[in-house]
Amino acid sequence: MKALSRCAAAGALAMLVAGLATSAMAQEKFKIFLSMSYIGNDWQAEAANMVKAMAAHPSLADKVDLQIQVAGPNAQRQIQQINSMVQAGADAIVTFPISPTALNNVVKNACDKGVTVVAYDAEITEPCAYNVHIDQLEAGRVTAEWLAERLGGKGNIVVLTGVPGTSVDTQRTQAAKEVFAKHPDMKIVAEAVGMWSQAVTRTELSKILATRSWDDIDGLWLQVGCFTANAMQLEAGKKPEELLPCAGEGSNGGRVQMLAADTQVEGAECPYCPLAAPRISYASPPYSGGLALKLAVAILEGKQVEKTTILPLPIVTNDTIKLCETGSWQEMNNGCNAFPPSFVPNPGWFASIFSKETPELGMQAALVGQPELE
Amino acid sequence: MAVGSLPAPRPRARGSLRLGRHRGLIMAIAVFCLLFLIVDWISAGPISYFEVSFLSSGGATLAIAAMGATLVILSGGFDLSAGAVISLVNVVLASHMQDTPSSILLWSLAGIGVGLATGAFNGFFIAVLRLQPIVVTLSTMFIVQGLTLLVMDKPGGMIPYGLTGLLAGDAIPNWLPMPLVLVAGLLGLWWLLKRSRFGVALYALGSDPAAATAAGVRVRRDLFLVYTLAGGFYGVAGLFITAQTGSGDPLVGNPMLLQIFAAVVVGGVRLGGGRGGLTGPVFGAYTLMLVVNILLVLNVSAYYSTVAEGLILILAVLGASLSRDSSLAQHLRLGRAKLAAWGAGSLPGQRQTQPPRLRLDGAAAAPAASQPTGVLPGFWLRHGETLRHALPAYVCLLVVVLVTQLVLGHALFSPKYYNALIVLGSFMAILALGQGTVILTGGLDLSVPWTIGLSGILLTGIVAGSDAALLYALPLVLAIGALIGLVNGLGIVVLGLSPIVMTLATNGILQGLALVYSGGTPAGFASPSLRWFMTGSLLGVTPVVWLMALFVPAAVLLLGRTPFGRRVYGIGNSQRVAALSGIQTGKTLLGVYALSGFCAALVGVLLAGFSGQASLGMGDDYLLPSIAVVVVGGALITGGRGHYLGILGGVLLLTALQTLLAGTTLPYATRAILFGLVVLGAVMALRERAS
16 A cells, blocks of 8 residues: 555656656757858848748747858858857757868767757768758759750750859759760750859850850750840840740749740739740759758657658649749649749749648748748 | 048157057957957857867968968068969869878878969969069969869868878867967968068068169069968968868868958958068957857847948957057047137138139149140150050950951851940949049959949839839939948048958948848849840940940040049059148048949949849859959059050950850860960060060
8 A cells, every 4th residue: 555655656756757857848949050151142042031931930939949140152161150059059050051071070070069960952971961952963864854855856055054163063064964965966055154143144145145146046954044044035036935945943933934925923024924935944942941940850859860851853844834822832732833923023033942841831931931820 | 621531640759660560460369369258258158178179270271371361462462362272272182182191291292282383373473474463363263263173073072080180180189279289380480481581571572662672682582482482371271171171172262262351451461561460360360260159159140140240340450450540540630620720710711811812823824834835745655655554455355356256256247246245344344443443542342242232132122123213213223332332431541441351341231231121032123124225225236335335435534534533543653642742532532432332333233134133142243353354454453553445455355255265165164264364364465565
C-alpha cells in the first residue's frame, strides 16, 4: 500500500517535471539567423520576403526567433557573419551561400558547435551542411532539349549566360552546350554574359543586334531575359506570332507573355501582356529560403531530414501555363503559375513560388512577406 | 554667400606636424578599440579566446590586402587589381596544392610569386612606361579576372588541412592565434622597410614626385618596387584566404576591392600619397569586420544594414579626423567669423563702398584688352595638347570598328551599327561627364551605382506607366540626383571627408533607401514616351541620339568655355593655388558633385526607359567602366587634364569593343583578357603620343 502510494507520488512528480519541461520548451524559441548574400536584386529580395513570411506563419511564429542579416557580395564578410552568429548563440543558420566552397571551414566549425546550417539555392559542399536547391545541370539540359526540339535540331541560336565563375552558371551553361553539341546543325552565333538581369539582357542583346538582325536568329537560350528579348522583338516590328522560341527564365513578365493572346489579364500592358510567346520557363525558385527555414526547424525538433533536398525543377511551358486570380497557395496547388500585373507590377519578379512543401507561402509571401492565413 | 574652403593652414610647428602625422593611426586604433568594447559590452558573454581567434582570421585577408593597397596609395598611386589578384592566387593554389609538406611550401611560395608577378606587371607599365596607375591596374584587373576563370571556371578544389592549420590556426594554442602573428610579421617587415632608403623614397614619391626626382630618388626603380611589393602583399592575402576557406572560388576576392579602400581610409591614410602608414589600415580592416558583429548584435534590419554601414564609415573617418585643423572645425570657425562680421556689418557684401564698382570696371575692361591683341595662335598650337590626348581613343575606335567589320560584317557602313553604338554609349557618355568632372578635380564618385538605381526606381515608381506623370517625375528625379550629389559635396567640402569615403558611404545609404522605398521589388514601369525615347525611332534614328547631339556640345562648352569649367581645371591642377587665386573651391566642388549626381540620375531615367522598368542593382555595372572611359579618353586621374571629346572617344571605343566581343562566341575569360589588353593598348598609344 505504502509502496503503491509512493509510486503514485513519484509518478505525479515525474509528470509534473515533464510538464514543466514542455512548457519551458514552448517558451524557449529557436534562435535562427538568416545570412543573406547581396540584397540588391529581385530574386534575393523575394527570397528574403518568403523566409520572413515563413517565420511569421502561425505554425512557426511561436517557435522561431528569426534575425536577418545581409553579408553583401563578399564571402569574407559572410564568414565573419556566420562566426558571429555562432557566437551569438544560434540554434540554426539559414544561409544563401555566396560561395559554395569558401564557407566550408566556418560551416564545419558551426556544425561542431551543434549549430544546424541549411543553405538554400546555392550549395555548400561541406558535408555537415543541409542543402536545398534545384538540379542546375537538369535545368540547363531540359531547357536546351526543349529548344532543340522546337527548332527541329537546326538553326542559329543566341546564348546569354549568368554570372561567370559561379557553379550555377557553369553547370547550366555546360549542360545546355552538351545538348547543343548533339545537334550539329544548331549553331551558337553569339554568346554574352547576362548576369541574370533583365537590364543587362537588354544591353547585351542590343550589342549583339548591332551587327545582326532578328531574322538571322532562330532561337534564344537565356538564363534570364526572355521577357526583355520578346519586348525587343516587338519594338523591332515583329508580330507576336513571329516571336522566337526562348528557353529560360522564370520571371512573371515572361510567364504572362506565354498566356494565349486572347487571355483577359488585369493590368496587362504590352510588352507585359499575353502574347502566346513560345517558351519554356524555369528558375531557381525563391521559395527555397522559406523551405530551408522550415527544414531547419524540423531538424531542431529532432525530425529526420535528408542532407540534400533537390527541389523539383519548376518547368512551365505554353501547355501548362495558367493565370492565377488570387495567388493563394491553394490556387497554385490547382495549377496556376502566372500572376496578373495588377498584383505584380514588376515583370522581373520571379514567378516560381509554388511548392507542395510550403502551404504557408503564397503570392503575398513573395510580394510583401505575409504568410498564407486560413 | 557660401563659405569657400580655404586650404588648411599647414605651416605650423614641426612638433604638431609630427603629431598630425600619427593622428590618423592613433584615431584608427581608438575607433577600433571603441568598437571592440561596444561588441564586448553588447554581446551576451565576455569575449573569449575563441572569438578573438575568429576575428583575427576573419579580418586578416582584408588587413593584408589593405597593407598592399596602402603601399601604392602612399606612393601617390591607386591599385584596382587587388581583389582580382587575391582570386587568382586562390584558384592557383586550390587547383595545384597537394597534401605534402613540400607541395604546401612550394605552392605557398608560388602563390606569393603570382602576386609579385602581377605587381611587377603593374609596376612595369606604371614605373617604366609611366602610364596612369588607375588605368593600368584596371586593365590588370580585367586580365587577371580572365586568367582566374581560365584556371578554374567554378568554385571547387580542396586545400590540404595542413595549410589551414598552419596559417589560420593557433601559434600558441589558447593564447595566440596564427593570423595575428602573420599580420604582426608583415607589420614588422613594414617597420624595416619604412626605415630603409626605399621607405624614405616611398614617402618622397607620394608627397612630391618632382621633388623626389630632384632629390635623387630613383623614381623608376622605387615605383616598380612599390607595385611589386604591393602585389606580394595581395599574394599573401590570397594565400591566407585560401588557408582560411580551405578551397578555391574564382570570385572570392573581387568584391573585396571597395572594402580594401574603405579599410585604408578608415585606417587614417590620406589618398593622394605621402601621409599615413601600414599599421592604420590593419586596424581599419579589423574595424570593418567588427561592424559585421555590431550589426548582428544590434539586429539591424537587412534593408538598413548598408545605411548603417555607410554611417559608421563616415563617423569612423570623421572621428579620426576631428581636430582643430579639421575641415569641419575650420568651417565652424569661418562661419562664426562670418556671423560676427555680419553682425558688425563688415562683410564685403554689406559694404557700400567703391570696390564693387571698381571690380565691375575691371571685369568689363579685361576682355576688351585681351581680345584685339593680334593674330590667334595656330589651331595645332591651341588644341595640340588636347588632340594628343584625345586622338588615340578615336584611332583605337576606328581599329575596333574595322575589326568588327571583318569579323562580324554589317558595321563600317551600317547606320544601324552606329545608332546602336550611340544608344548603348549614351549612358556612359552622360555618366562620364559627371564622373569625368569629378575626376578632373582630383576626386572620384563611387555613389554612381545606387544613384542610378534609386533614380530609376523612383522614376518608374512615380510614373507608373503614365506619360502625364513623367512631366513632374522627370524634373523631380533629376533634382533628387543633384541633391544626392550636393550631399556628397557637402560631406567632402564641409566635413573634409575624402571623396572615396563620402561617396562610398552615400552609395550604401542610397542602396538602403532604394530597398526601403521599393520594399525589395521595384514597382511600376517607364511611361510609353520614355520607352519610345530610348527604343523608338525619330527621323531614322533612336530619339536619344538627338539628345546626345545636344548633350555632347553642351558638355564640351561647359568644361571648355565656362567659368565653371575653368574653375574645375584650376582645382584639379592644384586646389591650393585655385583657392589662393580667388576661386571659391568649396562652391565649385559642390557644383561638381551635384553635376555628377544629376548625370547619374539622368542615366537612371534613361536606363529605366531603355529596359522599360527599373531593377535593383541596375547601376552596378557602370561604376568601374565610368572611371575607365574617362582615363582611356586621356584624362589624368589626379586631376587637371582631360577633354570631354577625349572621354567621349573612350566611351565609344569601349562600347564598340564590347559590341564586337558580344557578337562572338569567345568564352568570357578570353573576353575579359582581351578587354584589359585593349584598354592597356589604348593608354599606351596615349603615352607614346604624349611623350
